[in-house]
Amino acid sequence: MSNSEVRTVGVIGTGVMGSEVALVLAQSGMDVVAVDTTAEALDRARHAIEQGLRFQRMQLMRSGKAATVVLDRAAILDRITFTTDLADVAGVDFVIENVTEDWSIKRPVFEALDSLCKPDVIFAVNTSVIPITRVGGVTGRPDRVIGAHFMNPVSLKPMVEVIKGYHTSDETVQAMLGLLAAIGKEGVVVADSPGFVSNRVLMLTINEAAFLVQERVADATEVDRIFKGCFGHTMGPLETADLIGLDTILLSIEGLHDSFGDSKYRPCPLLTQLVDAGLHGRKSGRGFYDYR
Known part of the structure; x- marks a missing residue:
């Protein structure tokens, strides 16, 4: 058609x-x-x-x-x-x-x-x-x-x-x-490939950013400030994750892990915990940031 x-x-x-x-x-x-x-x-x-x-x-x-x-x-x-x-x-x-x-x-x-x-x-x-x-x-x-x-x-x-x-x-x-x-x-x-181009790269970035917060290398604000200030991004990876929805992010990372069987796609435990707690980002009022 x-x-x-x-x-x-x-x-x-x-x-x-x-x-x-x-x-x-x-x-x-x-x-x-x-x-x-x-x-x-x-x-x-x-x-x-x-x-x-x-x-x-x-x-x-x-x-x-x-x-x-x-x-x-x-x-x-x-x-x-x-x-x-x-x-x-x-x-x-x-x-x-x-x-x-x-x-x-x-x-x-x-x-x-x-x-x-x-x-x-x-x-x-x-x-x-x-x-x-x-x-x-x-x-x-x-x-x-x-x-x-x-x-x-x-x-x-x-x-x-x-x-x-x-x-x-x-x-x-x-x-x-x-x-x-x-x-x-x-x-x-x-x-055709799991994650294609955009999400095969983006989901790894978001997942690794979550690991940085979990390991207390930096908090979410500092991570995002570096991406916006150093690379000129409009939004940082964790702001982006909250916009997309952390539940969607987790499902995507799990899908990449299942498809490739590669440990580099293992979901960050902090991300899993936030999703389990119902903190899905903007749509729920809270994720890495509080929108309430």
């Missing part, structure tokens, strides 16, 4: 990443079917999208662009259908999946999508570490399964890591790049 034929996109999973993806798609004029398992999750997603629109309006007002760029909140929200019924994606033209980094949860989602969606619909997997080839293997359309690793916050990140699985066709790659271009994003295509 060419990008010109994509009018409606199914967004599966409406957490931090899914709600951002839904917002960007709707702002680009596409209709969105946003699916999650509970009404409460969908309510949180709607609230997050409304908050995102308010933040954008504030930024435009501060930059003096409010008169030339109009954010029509009602029209954007009207383009998004919130539902707990996965069958509502049966008529979509494209799917972007954003459920948690747990293969036991992702697998049945794709098996169900494969039976529900039209045969030519492309499945984009928004994953941090799970191999795209593995996802394609549980569907009857492995040539139409591709990785689309969006970065958080999606609305502010101009680039997306695109991952070509073993069976992913060139046509699927081009369709993915076309969809990204339509929402103002550039795609960089890489080969």
Whole structure:
């Protein structure tokens, strides 16, 4: 399916990443079917999208662009259908999946999508570490399964890591790049490997930064100050971890450890402890930093 034929996109999973993806798609004029398992999750997603629109309006007002760029909140929200019924994606033209980094949860989602969606619909997997080839293997359309690793916050990140699985066709790659271009994003295509490029490097960095805090070499603020001041990073690794979600970080590191069997990917015990304590970062109010 060419990008010109994509009018409606199914967004599966409406957490931090899914709600951002839904917002960007709707702002680009596409209709969105946003699916999650509970009404409460969908309510949180709607609230997050409304908050995102308010933040954008504030930024435009501060930059003096409010008169030339109009954010029509009602029209954007009207383009998004919130539902707990996965069958509502049966008529979509494209799917972007954003459920948690747990293969036991992702697998049945794709098996169900494969039976529900039209045969030519492309499945984009928004994953941090799970191999795209593995996802394609549980569907009857492995040539139409591709990785689309969006970065958080999606609305502010101009680039997306695109991952070509073993069976992913060139046509699927081009369709993915076309969809990204339509929402103002550039795609960089890489080969399939656990963690791909971004998270194979980032997760090691975050994990090692957590070890530094655990070993009292430096506290979280000092670690992040060094990365921002010495390397010019906008955010330090532990601030980034809190933004992504420490539970997601831990699942990603565990996934890399399982995939490679290499001790360098062993999760930091402090990271595990924070997750066990429910301190998942910004979304829970506390992680390496306190946001309460």
